[in-house]
Amino acid sequence: MQSGLKNSKYVPQIVSRQLFALDPTQRAWIEVSGKSIEYNVRAIKSLLTNGCQFMAVVKADGYGHEAKFVSQHAIKGGADKLGVATLQEGLYLRSEGIKEPILVLGNIYRREDLLICFQNNLMPTISDIKQCIVCNEIGEKYKQLFYIHLKIDTGMSRLGFEVKNFVQYFENIIALENIKIDGIYSHLSTADALDASHENSYANIQRRTFLEVLANISIKKYPDIKIHLANSAGTLIGKEFHFDMVRIGLCMYGYKPSQSQKKLKLKPALTLKSKVSFIRIVDNKVGISYGKKFITNKKTKLAVISIGYADGIYRTLSNKISLIHNSKMYPQIGAITMDQLMIDITDANDINVGDTVILLGFDKGKCISPIDWADAASTIPWEILCAFKNRLPRVQI
Ligand SMILES: Cc1ncc(COP(=O)(O)O)c(C=O)c1O
Numbered sequence: 001m002q003s004g005l006k007n008s009k010y011v012p013q014i015v016s017r018q019l020f021a022l023d024p025t026q027r028a029w030i031e032v033s034g035k036s037i038e039y040n041v042r043a044i045k046s047l048l049t050n051g052c053q054f055m056a057v058v059k060a061d062g063y064g065h066e067a068k069f070v071s072q073h074a075i076k077g078g079a080d081k082l083g084v085a086t087l088q089e090g091l092y093l094r095s096e097g098i099k100e101p102i103l104v105l106g107n108i109y110r111r112e113d114l115l116i117c118f119q120n121n122l123m124p125t126i127s128d129i130k131q132c133i134v135c136n137e138i139g140e141k142y143k144q145l146f147y148i149h150l151k152i153d154t155g156m157s158r159l160g161f162e163v164k165n166f167v168q169y170f171e172n173i174i175a176l177e178n179i180k181i182d183g184i185y186s187h188l189s190t191a192d193a194l195d196a197s198h199e200n201s202y203a204n205i206q207r208r209t210f211l212e213v214l215a216n217i218s219i220k221k222y223p224d225i226k227i228h229l230a231n232s233a234g235t236l237i238g239k240e241f242h243f244d245m246v247r248i249g250l251c252m253y254g255y256k257p258s259q260s261q262k263k264l265k266l267k268p269a270l271t272l273k274s275k276v277s278f279i280r281i282v283d284n285k286v287g288i289s290y291g292k293k294f295i296t297n298k299k300t301k302l303a304v305i306s307i308g309y310a311d312g313i314y315r316t317l318s319n320k321i322s323l324i325h326n327s328k329m330y331p332q333i334g335a336i337t338m339d340q341l342m343i344d345i346t347d348a349n350d351i352n353v354g355d356t357v358i359l360l361g362f363d364k365g366k367c368i369s370p371i372d373w374a375d376a377a378s379t380i381p382w383e384i385l386c387a388f389k390n391r392l393p394r395v396q397i
Contacts, residue, residue, distance in 0.1 A: 028274035069396050089104075127151050183226040293319060
């Protein structure tokens with residue numbers, strides 16, 4: 001290290017100047033379209049009855065799209081509230097100047113964390129009478145109502161009051177003078193099932209359980225409490241799932257969780273791109289990459305692409321995906337490595353070092369979606385999107 005760099009006073013400045021000088025599109029990056037987020041919010045809102053609110057779910061860094069950017073465009077598109085998973089995610093949005101109501105969907109159980117929630121105008125999800133009492137004490141101490149959402153477990157078996165406890169406790173909770181119940185909600189576990197719209201589907205059983213609980217607490221007496229149940233898939237089943245608000249993640253990013261709502265057009269907001277860093281020709285019967293998981297069956301022209309599993313591309317996708325260059329598809333071959341992967345470009349004569357390739361996204365009629373990757377990796381598109389690492393710069397367009 002040069003002597004000047006040892007002085008900690010100078011290091012951050014030098015590093016940040018160097019970072020600014022770098023072109024984020026020189027290796028691998030994610031482009032995020034704010035207009036697509038706005039479009040998708042409007043498209044989903046067109047399915048809702050007037051007055052039904054839209055919560056934009058921006059947890060996990062906006063499903064890998066960058067939470068602040070997504071939040072800003074979701075709000076522009078008409079979102080009323082934001083949903084995050086953790087206290088830190090909520091604090092990040094507040095520190096970036098986001099003023100809209102934010103619900104923390106995960107469980108916050110420590111008094112000190114509930115206090116931070118209160119002080120930063122974040123609404124916690126409450127699944128237990130003990131936390132209701134703590135919130136009431138905080139509101140009392142600071143002489144200000146603590147806004148919260150109560151959650152009921154209607155069949156997800158994750159967070160939420162048990163149905164029978166909830167009905168029993170509700171009179172006590174509503175009597176607490178320093179909390180304001182802004183919402184009561186539950187969460188569907190199988191809304192993307194093929195039979196979800198059938199009368200006896202599990203989604204409908206959960207919905208009826210929810211309705212029963214609401215009737216048992218005489219919810220009509222409290223018209224200002226927002227009732228919500230549906231995620232993206234639940235929202236697409238039909239209006240009977242919408243209640244006063246829907247909580248939308250996947251659809252806002254441009255993907256449908258099931259084959260329902262064929263007419264609904266969404267725009268994927270994310271394009272994953274990388275660059276060709278090297279081109280070589282290898283002989284017939286040559287093993288490609290670690291473990292020789294692909295053996296050439298002809299003299300093969302390879303392009304090395306500068307992206308790998310350390311960027312969030314699952315290694316289990318090795319030999320199962322294709323990339324787009326100039327609206328043509330090229331198969332990925334051999335094991336995906338930490339920072340690089342190879343594609344077979346034997347038939348191409350228009351690919352050069354430095355060219356851009358698309359891993360996820362559109363190019364003149366060719367399209368690769370996280371849903372294709374999820375099918376190939378036996379997982380779900382949510383996991384594909386959340387896997388992208390910070391090493392991939394997010395370029396906002
Ligand atoms: C409680 C809750 N509501 C809503 C959502 C949004 O789900 P989706 O991305 O399917 O719309 C999630 C996401 O996992 C969630 O945990």
